[in-house]
Amino acid sequence: AQSVAQPEDQVNVAEGNPLTVKCTYSVSGNPYLFWYVQYPNRGLQFLLKYITGDNLVKGSYGFEAEFNKSQTSFHLKKPSALVSDSALYFCAVRDMSGTYKYIFGTGTRLKVLA
Amino acid sequence: AAGVIQSPRHLIKEKRETATLKCYPIPRHDTVYWYQQGPGQDPQFLISFYEKMQSDKGSIPDRFSAQQFSDYHSELNMSSLELGDSALYFCASSLGTGLYNEQFFGPGTRLTVL
Numbered sequence A: 001a002q003s004v005a006q007p008e009d010q011v012n013v014a015e016g017n018p019l020t021v022k023c024t025y026s027v028s029g030n031p032y033l034f035w036y037v038q039y040p041n042r043g044l045q046f047l048l049k050y051i052t053g054d055n056l057v058k059g060s061y062g063f064e065a066e067f068n069k070s071q072t073s074f075h076l077k078k079p080s081a082l083v084s085d086s087a088l089y090f091c092a093v094r095d096m097s098g099t100y101k102y103i104f105g106t107g108t109r110l111k112v113l114a
Numbered sequence B: 001a002a003g004v005i006q007s008p009r010h011l012i013k014e015k016r017e018t019a020t021l022k023c024y025p026i027p028r029h030d031t032v033y034w035y036q037q038g039p040g041q042d043p044q045f046l047i048s049f050y051e052k053m054q055s056d057k058g059s060i061p062d063r064f065s066a067q068q069f070s071d072y073h074s075e076l077n078m079s080s081l082e083l084g085d086s087a088l089y090f091c092a093s094s095l096g097t098g099l100y101n102e103q104f105f106g107p108g109t110r111l112t113v114l
Helices: none
Strands: A003-005 A010-014 A019-021 A024-026 A033-038 A044-050 A056-058 A064-068 A073-078 A087-094 A102-104 A108-113 B005-007 B010-013 B019-024 B031-037 B044-050 B053-057 B064-068 B074-078 B087-094 B109-113
Touching (some): A010 A019, A033 A064, A044 A056, A044 A073, A073 A087, B010 B019, B019 B087, B019 B109, B031 B074, B044 B064, B074 B087
Parallel strands (some): A010 A108, B010 B109
Antiparallel strands (some): A003 A024, A019 A073, A056 A064, A064 A073, A087 A108, B005 B019, B019 B074, B031 B044, B031 B087, B064 B074, B087 B109
16 A cells, blocks of 8 residues: 655744755555645645656745655755745655545644744 | 636534535546545545546545536535534546546635534
């Protein structure tokens, strides 16, 4: 069964500092990984995805993620955090059975401090 | 660009009442997925439809039913509501059910059961 884990419930970072939100995965076969962001009382917004190719994936709003097969990780990164980046971040993997539904991690709340 | 539309955005019901949530996919999208996100939880897959037929089923209670109509919009019907049904319900749409077909999420319907 496919799964993702987000080991941190919350990450605090000072504005202007680099941020990392961690995600590890467990899949059979090739992983198809995603990051979504959720602002309060809002829907899920797509940030980026890894299907194949370069291990460094660039996405929306200056975010990027590094796919590491040996460590089974797909950490989300941003070189310089903004207060407006404060939100809930979900890592997800496509289920390889059925209709490729998303399986989400438990989410990490990012708090960027001014 | 047109996005996924969900209505209503907010819904308040009493225990044992019924509720109907609607999802209007992006034009030309033929696949709809429903997810439930409880308070402080990650989104969980409920059910999906492709070309008006149920294509996959997750942890959807027997009290819930759903269907997809000829115009591809979908409705999630919830009966005998319980307090635990209070959640944010997301709909996502895609063009086809393939692995590379990205799902686009709507803003969600927040259901509160009193």
